[in-house]
Amino acid sequence: MIYFDKVCKIYSNSVALEDVTFTVLPGEFISIVGHSGAGKTTLLKMILAEDCPTSGNVYFDSVDIHKVSKGKLPLLRRRIGSVFQDFRLLPNKTAYENIAFTMEASGRPDDEIKSDIPHVLELVGLGGKLANFPHELSGGERQRLAIARAIINQPDLLIADEPTGNLDPINTAEIIEIFKKINQIGTTVILTTHNKKVIDSLGRRVITLDQGRVVRDDKEGKYAL
Numbered sequence: 001m002i003y004f005d006k007v008c009k010i011y012s013n014s015v016a017l018e019d020v021t022f023t024v025l026p027g028e029f030i031s032i033v034g035h036s037g038a039g040k041t042t043l044l045k046m047i048l049a050e051d052c053p054t055s056g057n058v059y060f061d062s063v064d065i066h067k068v069s070k071g072k073l074p075l076l077r078r079r080i081g082s083v084f085q086d087f088r089l090l091p092n093k094t095a096y097e098n099i100a101f102t103m104e105a106s107g108r109p110d111d112e113i114k115s116d117i118p119h120v121l122e123l124v125g126l127g128g129k130l131a132n133f134p135h136e137l138s139g140g141e142r143q144r145l146a147i148a149r150a151i152i153n154q155p156d157l158l159i160a161d162e163p164t165g166n167l168d169p170i171n172t173a174e175i176i177e178i179f180k181k182i183n184q185i186g187t188t189v190i191l192t193t194h195n196k197k198v199i200d201s202l203g204r205r206v207i208t209l210d211q212g213r214v215v216r217d218d219k220e221g222k223y224a225l
């Protein structure tokens with residue numbers, strides 16, 4: 001599904017990624033770990049085509065992401081849902097409206113918007129919070145809402161950049177359970193984290209970055225930093 005082929009990314013004078021090569025298969029749940037500055041966010045940015053590699057290629061289902069025309073990029077991005085540490089919700093919109101906004105932007109019809117949003121909020125455990133604004137939700141609930149928004153268009157791939165970085169251990173465990181559930185229903189998940197407990201509880205594949213290089217690629221959850 002995702003193939004990094006000898007990807008390097010150099011910012012002015014720092015090397016963010018160096019000769020990064022790996023493949024993610026459909027349905028996998030992989031974690032990317034590494035110290036701050038190791039290149040985790042840069043790697044995710046390459047997948048989202050928010051930034052271009054200095055050299056090397058990134059493929060999504062054999063399409064070179066960075067050779068896709070500007071006009072076709074939104075279609076590709078629609079196949080990827082993303083979640084961030086800081087939630088990135090629209091503060092003046094309710095939970096329902098935050099999700100509706102994304103659906104409208106992808107041209108989904110009104111009847112689907114009305115019927116799908118209650119379901120997705122139920123899936124993430126926010127069934128009763130349709131009309132709440134982000135400031136009326138706890139941190140864990142805000143992240144659930146961000147996840148609901150990320151999966152509403154049924155993406156093939158879900159990317160999560162430090163999604164539990166702002167959460168306490170209980171909320172962290174609950175958010176990870178939601179990611180597992182999403183993965184079980186067929187979505188590929190790529191997650192970056194600093195959290196050893198998260199890695200241990202997942203027991204899935206872990207790629208370790210150090211100074212922009214892949215230094216480990218373990219099949220079953222090893223947090224070796």
Ligand code: ADP
Binds near residue numbers: 012
């Ligand atoms: P991580 O997510 O693992 O903390 P990043 O991918 O954010 O690491 O950063 C990797 C390296 O690239 C760091 O040395 C960082 O300073 C540098 N870097 C990241 N983004 C930029 C940028 N936009 N401009 C210059 N340097 C950057």
